[in-house]
Amino acid sequence: MELFVQVGYDALDTGDGGIGGENDPARHREIAKKLAPTFSMKNFRAKEAAIQTHIDLFVQRMKEHGGGEKGVDMESWSDWLGLDLSADLTYSLDMSQMRDMKSSVLLINCLKLNLFATLSQITRKIRLLTPVMYLCIPPSVLLAMPKLIKMNKQDVMLRIERQGKTEHLDYFEQLVPADKPAPVDKKEIYHLQNVSGQVMIAGWQPVANQYYSLLLFLLGEPDAYAALVDEIRTGFADYDDIKIETVTNLKYLNACAQESLRPHSATADGLPRVGLFAAARHPRYFTDPLKFRPERWLSPDHPRYDPRYKDDSLKASKPFSQEPRGCPGAVIASVVIRLFVAKVLWGFDLEAVAGRNGLPVFERDFTVMAFWKLPPFYVRFKPVERK
Numbered sequence: 001m002e003l004f005v006q007v008g009y010d011a012l013d014t015g016d017g018g019i020g021g022e023n024d025p026a027r028h029r030e031i032a033k034k035l036a037p038t039f040s041m042k043n044f045r046a047k048e049a050a051i052q053t054h055i056d057l058f059v060q061r062m063k064e065h066g067g068g069e070k071g072v073d074m075e076s077w078s079d080w081l082g083l084d085l086s087a088d089l090t091y092s093l094d095m096s097q098m099r100d101m102k103s104s105v106l107l108i109n110c111l112k113l114n115l116f117a118t119l120s121q122i123t124r125k126i127r128l129l130t131p132v133m134y135l136c137i138p139p140s141v142l143l144a145m146p147k148l149i150k151m152n153k154q155d156v157m158l159r160i161e162r163q164g165k166t167e168h169l170d171y172f173e174q175l176v177p178a179d180k181p182a183p184v185d186k187k188e189i190y191h192l193q194n195v196s197g198q199v200m201i202a203g204w205q206p207v208a209n210q211y212y213s214l215l216l217f218l219l220g221e222p223d224a225y226a227a228l229v230d231e232i233r234t235g236f237a238d239y240d241d242i243k244i245e246t247v248t249n250l251k252y253l254n255a256c257a258q259e260s261l262r263p264h265s266a267t268a269d270g271l272p273r274v275g276l277f278a279a280a281r282h283p284r285y286f287t288d289p290l291k292f293r294p295e296r297w298l299s300p301d302h303p304r305y306d307p308r309y310k311d312d313s314l315k316a317s318k319p320f321s322q323e324p325r326g327c328p329g330a331v332i333a334s335v336v337i338r339l340f341v342a343k344v345l346w347g348f349d350l351e352a353v354a355g356r357n358g359l360p361v362f363e364r365d366f367t368v369m370a371f372w373k374l375p376p377f378y379v380r381f382k383p384v385e386r387k
C-alpha cells in the first residue's frame with residue numbers, strides 16, 4: 001500500500017501524526033481522502049482573492065522599501081510572504097508579518113526547530129544518542145516545540161469559534177465545515193491541531209524557499225532573466241491581468257518554476273530523500289545537472305527550445321514526491337509561485353546586491369537539516385516606469 005513509509009517525526013510522541021506524520025497507511029489514506037477536496041482547483045480558485053491580496057502587499061512593500069541601495073533581505077521577505085499566506089489559507093489566521101515588517105513569534109520558533117527536528121529524528125533511529133541531543137541543544141530551542149504546539153492549539157480553537165464567520169474559504173473549512181456541529185471531543189480537536197499545523201508549515205516553508213531560490217537562480221542567469229521578463233511584460237498589458245487562469249499560459253515562466261524546483265527540492269523531513277534529491281541532480285538524467293536551465297522543460301515548438309537538453313529524463317525530478325505520500329498542494333504551490341514571479345517581474349527590474357562572496361551559490365552556501373538554511377541574499381526592486 002505504501003511506497004514511502006514515514007519515519008514518524010511527531011517529535012513529542014503525542015500519539016497523533018496529523019497527516020504528514022501518520023504512520024499507519026490505512027489511517028493516512030482516510031485523512032488524505034478527507035482533506036483532498038480542499039486542494040482541488042475549484043477550491044483553489046475560491047481562495048484567489050486572498051492569495052492575490054498577500055502577493056499585492058508584497059509588491060506594495062517592495063515599492064516602498066525595495067529600491068534602496070541595500071535592497072531587501074529575501075530570506076525574511078520570502079518567509080513573511082510564505083507564512084502570512086499559508087496561515088491565512090490554512091485557518092484564516094492574520095500574521096501581518098509583511099505589514100509589520102517583523103518575524104512573528106511563530107516564525108521565530110519554527111525556524112528554531114531546524115536543529116531540534118533533525119536531531120530528534122536521528123535519536124529516533126539511534127536511541128543511545130538521546131542524551132547527546134539534550135546536551136547539544138540550547139534550552140530556547142528545546143522550548144520552541146511546546147511553545148509552537150501551544151500557539152497552534154490557540155489558533156485552532158480561535159478558528160473553531162469563528163466557524164462560519166471567516167472572510168474567505170480556508171483549508172480548515174474542509175475539516176470542520178460551517179454547517180456541521182463544532183468539534184468537542186478532545187482527541188478529535190487534537191487531531192485537527194496536528195493536521196492544520198502541518199498543512200500550515202507544508203504550505204509555507206517549501207513555497208517560501210521557491211520565492212527566494214527562483215529569484216536567485218534567475219539573477220544568476222541574465223539570459224534566462226531577460227527572456228522571462230520579456231514573456232511577462234509582453235504577456236500582460238496590465239498588472240491586474242495577472243491571475244490564476246492567465247499566468248498558467250506562460251510557457252517560459254512554467255519552465256523556470258519547474259527548473260527551480262529541480263536542484264532545490266524542498267522538504268527533507270521524513271522522506272527517503274536520497275533517491276529523489278540525488279536523481280534530480282544526476283548527470284545520468286540531466287545535461288548540465290547543476291545548472292539552472294529552464295530550456296530543458298520547453299517543447300520543440302518553443303523559440304527558446306534547446307536540443308542540448310532533449311535527452312533529459314524530466315521525470316527524474318520529483319519535487320513533490322509521489323504516490324500516496326505525494327504533495328497534495330503541488331498544483332497550488334506551482335501556480336502561487338508563478339503568480340508571485342509574474343507580478344514581481346511585471347512591476348520591477350531586479351538587481352542582486354552581491355555580498356563579499358558574490359551571489360549565493362546553491363552547492364556552496366545552502367545547508368539543509370529539517371528545513372533549508374538559506375544564505376543572505378539581498379535584492380533591489382526598482383519599479384519599472386511605464387508611460
Ligand code: HEM
Nearest residue numbers: 019020202203206207266270271319320321325327329333
Ligand atoms: C514548492 C512547494 C512545495 C513542495 C516542493 C512540496 C513538497 C512536498 C513533499 C516532497 C511532500 C512529501 C513529504 C514527505 O513524504 O515527508 C509534501 C507533502 C505534503 N505537502 Fe507539500 N510541497 C509544497 C507545497 C505545498 C503546499 C502549498 C501545501 C498546502 C497547501 C502542501 C501540503 C502538503 C501536505 C499536507 C503534505 C503531506 C501529505 C501526506 O502526507 O499525505 N505542500 N510536500
